[in-house]
Amino acid sequence: MLIEKVPQPADYIKISIFGAGLSVLWTSLHTIIIPVRLLDIVPEPQKNTYLGLLTFVGYILAMLIQPVAGAFSDRFTSPMGRRRPFILVGTLLALLLLPTMGLSEIFILLFISYCSLQMATNIAQAPFQALIPDLMPQKYRGTASGIKSLLEILFAVLVVRIVAYFMDIYIVQRNTLWLWVSLTVPGLVILGTMIATFLTVREQTSPPRIRVEPATKVATTAYKIDIGRNPNFVWFLMSRLFILMALGTLQTFALYFLGDVVHVPNPAGMTANLMITVGISLLLSVYPAGLLSDKLGRQPLIVLSGAIGIFGLLVLYFSPTYFGVLVCGALLGIATGSFLSTNWALATDLALSGEEARYLGLTNLATAGAGALSRLAGPMIDFLNSRHVDLGYSTMLVLCITYFIIGSVLVMLIRRVSSNVTD
Known part of the structure; x- marks a missing residue:
């Protein structure tokens, strides 16, 4: 049932806090832990290629799983509600799999560990994303989406700096204790946020608003978009795809960019x-x-x-110095913050009533699709760098500028969203 009264600050936090745990986990892994781990097990000249291919496959899996998990959640009934059981199971699976990221000593094992962890967290993520349209009236969803993004960013910034500190020690000392400490920190955060969500969110326990269907049909129709009822959703997905491709490319290769182009002495710490x-x-x-x-x-x-x-990005292109990186980072922070909260509010506006988790899972076609496609820049960067010093990184920046332009144009094709789309 939607919250009819004016939401209190605690109401926003309850339905958003688990997103902060997911943000901490994946930002720690993608930005710090996995790039450093790859340097342990793959040839240094091919590091961008291996990083790109590893995360590409993981994101494809995420893209496939979220809509299906969301569709099952929309049709699920239990005394605990439709969403929390999936959040619980997905988180527990993720916690069981997280240690394998430290145990993997060859690339194929790291690959399997990473893909398995992606599957587990996406079982939880799709149902979690439906809490805002489930429990918030449309006129408060922009604010709720802003607070969701705020918590994700705040937790990620604070915790990832701690993880980077431990990983810098690991790089210098080669003592695996610090690798395990680095993996434990995000694990504890996602466990804590799952418990907080499970104990504080009060879902409706009434039957779902859409027809219950056989599991095979649910899975096979999970990716269907009703263009007749919701044509704006396609433009939304395409716009989100391109803008997130720009942001994903920059995040993925930031550590290597700082080391190879800016020549900072401790890339993990400087990335943080x-x-x-x-x-x-x-x-x-x-x-x-x-x-x-x-x-x-x-x-x-x-x-x-x-x-x-x-x-x-233009600042960084013409001034690839540490100061230029920080100026670019500040501007990208403003851009990303504005985009994340506003774009997610648009997603909740466009989710069809009764199918909120599935539609918000479908946003992962753009989210994970962008993550996957942005990782494919890795082989291009290595290839062009081998032809001319830093040519790959310069081309990467030009590509990201192009992605921003295309995404901004596509969002203008969305017609005015009516409040009866979701409510």
Whole structure:
């Protein structure tokens, strides 16, 4: 049942906190832990290629799993509700699999561990994402999405800096104790946020609003988009895909960029410092953007975020120094914060009533698709770098600027969203 009264701060936090745990886990792995682990087990000149291919396959799995998990959640009934059982099971599976990221000493084992962990967390993520449209009236969803993004960013910035500190010690000392400490920290965070969600969220226990169907039919129709009822959703997915491709490419190869182009002495620590710069800017922009989108509309703020992102990348392209990196990071933080909260509010607007988890799982076609496609830049970077010093990284920046432009144009094709789409 939707919250009819004006939501209190605690109401927003309850339905958002698990996202912070997921953000901590995957930001720690993608930005710090996995790039460093790959340096332990793959040839250094091919590090971008291995990183790109590893995460590409993982994101494809995520893209396939979320809509199916969401569709089953939409049709699920239990005394605990439709969403929390999936959050519980997915989190427990993830905690069982997380240690394998430290045990893997060859690439194929790391590959299997990573893909398994992706599957587990996405079982939990799709149902979790439906809590906002389940429990928040549409006029508060921009604010709720802003707070969701705010918590994800705040937790990620604070915890990833701690993880980077431990990983820097691991790099210097080669003592696996610090690798295990680095893996334990995000594990504890996702466990704590799962428990908080499970204990504080109160879901409706009434039957789902859509017809219960055989499991095979649910799985095979999970990817269907009703273009007749919801044509805007396709433009939304395409716009989200391109903008997240820009952000995903930059996040994935930041550590290697800092080491190879900016020549910082401790890339893991400097990557975390960059994330703190980005995070501060995110924190300053994410909540106001969500609030403003409730008043001014979603598209104008998404276009503005794209323009700011383009300007930030131009700064980095013409000034590939540590100072230029920080300036770019600050601008990208503003762009990302504005985009994340506003774009997610648009997603909740476009989710069809009764199928919120499936539709928000379908947003992962863009989210994970962007993550997968952005990782394919890895082989290109290595190939072009082998032809000319840093040519691959320069081309990467030009590609990201292009992605921002395309994504900003596509979002303008979305017609005005009516409140009866979801409520």
